[in-house]
Amino acid sequence: MTTATATAASRRRRSRSVLPTISTWVYIAISALIVLPPVVWIVSTSLKPEADTIKFPPEWIPSPISFDNYIGLLTPTNIRFFVNSLIYAGGSIVLALAICIPAAYVATRYRSRRMETLMTGILVLSMVPAIVVFIALYSMFVKTALINTYPMLIVVYTAIICGQSILFLRNFIENISVGIEEAAAIDGCTRLQILWHIIIPLIRPGIAAIAIFIFVFVWNDYLVGTVLATTEDMKTVQNGIVRYITTGFGNFWGLFSAFIIVAFVPVLTIFVAFQRWFIAGLTSGGVKG
Amino acid sequence: MSIASSPRTQAPEAPPTSKVEVIRRRREDRRVWLYVLPVSAVFLFVFIGPLFYTAWTALHETKYYQIGEFSGLNSFVELLSDPNLPNSIRTTLVFSLGALIIALPAGLLSAIVLNSLHRFKRSVRSLFLLTWLMSQATVGTIWLWFLNPNFGPATAITTSLGFGPTDVFSSPTTALLAVTLITAWWSYPQAMLLFLGALQTIPEELRESLKVDGGGLWHDFVNITLPFLRNTIVSVVVVLLMLYVQMVTIILVTTRGGPLRATETLSMRVFNQTFNDFNLSGASATAILLFTLNLVLTLAVIRFRRKESL
Numbered sequence: 001m002t003t004a005t006a007t008a009a010s011r012r013r014r015s016r017s018v019l020p021t022i023s024t025w026v027y028i029a030i031s032a033l034i035v036l037p038p039v040v041w042i043v044s045t046s047l048k049p050e051a052d053t054i055k056f057p058p059e060w061i062p063s064p065i066s067f068d069n070y071i072g073l074l075t076p077t078n079i080r081f082f083v084n085s086l087i088y089a090g091g092s093i094v095l096a097l098a099i100c101i102p103a104a105y106v107a108t109r110y111r112s113r114r115m116e117t118l119m120t121g122i123l124v125l126s127m128v129p130a131i132v133v134f135i136a137l138y139s140m141f142v143k144t145a146l147i148n149t150y151p152m153l154i155v156v157y158t159a160i161i162c163g164q165s166i167l168f169l170r171n172f173i174e175n176i177s178v179g180i181e182e183a184a185a186i187d188g189c190t191r192l193q194i195l196w197h198i199i200i201p202l203i204r205p206g207i208a209a210i211a212i213f214i215f216v217f218v219w220n221d222y223l224v225g226t227v228l229a230t231t232e233d234m235k236t237v238q239n240g241i242v243r244y245i246t247t248g249f250g251n252f253w254g255l256f257s258a259f260i261i262v263a264f265v266p267v268l269t270i271f272v273a274f275q276r277w278f279i280a281g282l283t284s285g286g287v288k289g
Numbered sequence: 290m291s292i293a294s295s296p297r298t299q300a301p302e303a304p305p306t307s308k309v310e311v312i313r314r315r316r317e318d319r320r321v322w323l324y325v326l327p328v329s330a331v332f333l334f335v336f337i338g339p340l341f342y343t344a345w346t347a348l349h350e351t352k353y354y355q356i357g358e359f360s361g362l363n364s365f366v367e368l369l370s371d372p373n374l375p376n377s378i379r380t381t382l383v384f385s386l387g388a389l390i391i392a393l394p395a396g397l398l399s400a401i402v403l404n405s406l407h408r409f410k411r412s413v414r415s416l417f418l419l420t421w422l423m424s425q426a427t428v429g430t431i432w433l434w435f436l437n438p439n440f441g442p443a444t445a446i447t448t449s450l451g452f453g454p455t456d457v458f459s460s461p462t463t464a465l466l467a468v469t470l471i472t473a474w475w476s477y478p479q480a481m482l483l484f485l486g487a488l489q490t491i492p493e494e495l496r497e498s499l500k501v502d503g504g505g506l507w508h509d510f511v512n513i514t515l516p517f518l519r520n521t522i523v524s525v526v527v528v529l530l531m532l533y534v535q536m537v538t539i540i541l542v543t544t545r546g547g548p549l550r551a552t553e554t555l556s557m558r559v560f561n562q563t564f565n566d567f568n569l570s571g572a573s574a575t576a577i578l579l580f581t582l583n584l585v586l587t588l589a590v591i592r593f594r595r596k597e598s599l
Binding site: 057 | 318320321324325327329331332334335336337338339340342343346398399405406411413415416417418419422423424429431432433434435439440441442444445449474482531534537541542556559560563569572573576584586587588590591
């Protein structure tokens with residue numbers, strides 16, 4: 001960016017525009033140098049033929065370019081990881097919305113001291129370190145048939161993101177004028193009808209942001225799959241990534257890199273397509289990583 | 290649940306108009322509790338039950354995952370007399386504060402830079418957010434590969450400069466340093482997003498009025514931005530600290546708490562005691578210590594949420 005265009009863009013800062021602009025772009029360049037190398041390295045590795053991945057000194061630009069690693073990913077185990085993650089994410093979105101929307105609604109509209117206490121309790125509990133809860137859940141259910149099932153993991157994922165989802169949805173519901181609901185109530189709408197026909201259509205952007213947030217959370221989570229899914233056929237995409245490092249033998253770096261790229265594509269696509277909602281969901285709290 | 294059946298204590302005042310009466314009557318309605326019942330049930334199952342179970346196991350002998358005889362506070366005595374505990378606490382502090390010291394200024398600076406941009410805002414924001422979009426497992430493993438002592442590009446650079454290969458994960462000090470830096474690398478956008486939200490609420494007139502006085506860039510920052518962000522800074526500190534205290538995944542995929550327990554934070558210790566040592570009562574005692582530490586941070590974050598409705 002030249003200083004001339006910068007001045008045009010921020011005419012307000014005429015006199016001091018040169019120095020801040022330069023330092024801004026120096027900062028951005030340094031950030032790029034810190035953020036990008038590992039990412040570029042993974043992309044590069046994923047496009048190399050197997051033998052080239054362990055060449056030393058390493059080459060940044062793969063030549064020849066090969067897509068063998070991506071084709072090599074198509075194994076039943078890997079596909080299972082992706083299907084599992086999709087089931088966990090989809091199930092958690094449905095369950096979380098089904099239980100959080102009603103809760104957020106009554107918590108916003110029917111305030112009482114008792115309700116506030118319950119909501120604070122939910123918020124406090126949802127900040128309990130995940131590992132504390134997981135080891136207890138693991139040791140409670142390791143002997144039962146509940147561990148290692150889709151419903152069990154979906155309920156756990158849902159519980160972890162519930163606190164934030166309710167908090168976020170409440171902000172949306174608070175912005176809706178009570179007048180509409182009063183009018184509907186006088187016309188004889190029941191509470192459920194008000195929620196279904198008035199509230200839900202009005203908070204659709206909030207619901208979308210929450211759904212995106214839940215998808216990314218579940219898709220990126222490693223710990224639940226590690227602790228509560230004990231057999232290979234129930235593990236998640238993230239377990240699939242780490243599996244190359246922990247159990248891989250021989251030269252697995254090409255496949256590993258391709259797997260990381262493929263696992264990152266859904267998140268990246270959602271980010272690019274719904275950037276605004278995505279960021280809204282991210283800023284909703286984001287205490288859980 | 291008991292809440293659903295308990296009588297209400299708040300007596301409503303006599304409603305004057307019919308419209309208000311409708312709303313009042315709805316407020317009294319006990320059926321609102323049906324709407325929070327599913328959430329409460331899920332929390333009972335996933336949080337409250339396991340927390341009681343953790344306390345219960347901490348008070349008993351355990352062998353593998355079988356709970357044995359009641360042992361009182363034995364596991365806590367064991368925990369506090371464990372020579373590894375001070376080391377674990379020290380590691381937790383170094384890791385959390387270290388990552389915080391890097392991620393907080395990086396997040397603030399990135400937010401300020403992003404906020405001052407007029408062109409390429411979207412691209413720069415994507416660049417700054419990139420690491421946060423990646424999963425913790427991805428972040429840990431790509432750094433493992435980047436820093437690989439045999440084939441990684443980092444090694445190529447350090448060897449060409451005359452240093453040895455980047456075998457950072459095999460020595461205690463460098464392993465802790467690496468894990469801390471990687472965590473900061475991954476998490477600084479979280480701070481940035483929170484700061485960005487707050488920066489956008491600074492009224493432009495405030496800046497303009499100081500411009501007339503002829504304040505410099507630094508003057509601007511110290512006199513407007515920092516005071517305005519004071520509350521946000523405190524809440525970002527708490528949010529990040531909670532994130533770091535709970536961190537398991539990045540440490541687990543890179544070092545598993547090693548070498549020589551150098552990267553074993555309290556969270557990692559809970560994991561290792563459960564899955565490596567099969568010492569469930571020990572793990573539960575550590576978990577309760579971790580829970581207490583986290584509760585303090587949680588109460589702080591809720592206080593600040595209330596204050597500025599973040």
